Amino acid sequence: MGTRGIPVTIIAGFLGSGKTTLLNHLLGNRAGLRIGVIVNDFGSVNIDGMAVAGQVDSMRMLDNGCLCCAVDASGLDAMLDRLARPGAPIDAIVIEASGLAEPRAMIRMLLASGNPLIEYGGLVEVVDAAEFPATRQRHPELDTHIGLADLVVLNKTDRLTAGELADRHAAVARLAGDAAVLPVSHGSVPTELLFEPAERPVGTRVGEQLSLADLVADAAECAADEEHPHLHSMYQTMTYFAPDPLHPREFVRFATERPNGLYRMKGFVDFGSPGDRRKYSVQTVGAFLRFERSRWSPGEQRASQLVLIGAGLDEPAVRERLDSCRVAVHGAVDDQAMLPVHRYLRG
Numbered sequence: 001m002g003t004r005g006i007p008v009t010i011i012a013g014f015l016g017s018g019k020t021t022l023l024n025h026l027l028g029n030r031a032g033l034r035i036g037v038i039v040n041d042f043g044s045v046n047i048d049g050m051a052v053a054g055q056v057d058s059m060r061m062l063d064n065g066c067l068c069c070a071v072d073a074s075g076l077d078a079m080l081d082r083l084a085r086p087g088a089p090i091d092a093i094v095i096e097a098s099g100l101a102e103p104r105a106m107i108r109m110l111l112a113s114g115n116p117l118i119e120y121g122g123l124v125e126v127v128d129a130a131e132f133p134a135t136r137q138r139h140p141e142l143d144t145h146i147g148l149a150d151l152v153v154l155n156k157t158d159r160l161t162a163g164e165l166a167d168r169h170a171a172v173a174r175l176a177g178d179a180a181v182l183p184v185s186h187g188s189v190p191t192e193l194l195f196e197p198a199e200r201p202v203g204t205r206v207g208e209q210l211s212l213a214d215l216v217a218d219a220a221e222c223a224a225d226e227e228h229p230h231l232h233s234m235y236q237t238m239t240y241f242a243p244d245p246l247h248p249r250e251f252v253r254f255a256t257e258r259p260n261g262l263y264r265m266k267g268f269v270d271f272g273s274p275g276d277r278r279k280y281s282v283q284t285v286g287a288f289l290r291f292e293r294s295r296w297s298p299g300e301q302r303a304s305q306l307v308l309i310g311a312g313l314d315e316p317a318v319r320e321r322l323d324s325c326r327v328a329v330h331g332a333v334d335d336q337a338m339l340p341v342h343r344y345l346r347g
């Protein structure tokens, strides 16, 4: 699947919306991932065995494999560089944004980062569903923040009746545009919605790559997991396979005009360009799109295979849009047609 950067996910949200609760939930359900956490103070992050004072620019490796540090806004970039240095024992980084910077400034900083070891992992905006109308009145910028988000976590749904929840969900979804909106209580966002499964689960050789087949198998296993049916019913994982090539221009359009409710997509694509028969890995988080080029392995079937993860996805409509990207529908691919792909090429 090519080299992959460490995804940096920003968790934002107004006072008391449940950011820390979400962070603690993720740390408690890491699924083998080693998560680096950046907070602006340690105060309320209470993970097993964690006893660190609220110092600035300190970093601790916790027993549970979580690397935790605290910075102010000016130290953020440098701290990311430290966390994501070559060989760092980290699979994902989460920044709890409160008090650090505006979400827009954080996104800009991440996208502008020259560090090739990190990549944009999405802006997750936590919204207190119960207090939504009041918060919106007090902080009109909430609308903008929701509009920027790649995933909106509608938290504290336990405080609402079903009817109220439906109203709030609809109101937030209107502001969220195409972004996925996930209703939860107590920050219980499934870890696998935010991050890929660990590449190094216990007992696996270090450096072993998780193939897409593994990812699909994982997704199927997850879907069949009876233990947390309430969690899995909240979000969707769908896979798409096309044996014949997808048109580059149409596929880039699909990825940039992403379907409603899509949060992440990854996989690889055969563009069927006669001048370039390489394999293109694709990855999106919200509106962020990135391709990487590699070669097909000897004997590997040229095809396109995608995993799409979101909430509120209209699966038949997504399939139809992807089917309509096929070269068979659009005619031959020339070199010019690859230009939109090159705009989003990494490295």
Ligand SMILES: Nc1nc2c(ncn2[C@@H]2O[C@H](COP(=O)(O)OP(=O)(O)OP(=O)(O)O)[C@@H](O)[C@H]2O)c(=O)[nH]1
Residues within 6 Å of the ligand: 013, 014, 015, 016, 017, 018, 019, 020, 021, 022, 044, 098, 155, 156, 157, 158, 159, 184, 185, 186, 187
């Ligand atoms: N009823 C209910 N309470 C919740 C839920 N999620 C969080 N809380 C409570 O809401 C309060 C605020 O949650 P935090 O996670 O501290 O919120 P925060 O966004 O980190 O707050 P600040 O860091 O102060 O901005 C805490 O008392 C939580 O226990 C939920 O889903 N339902």
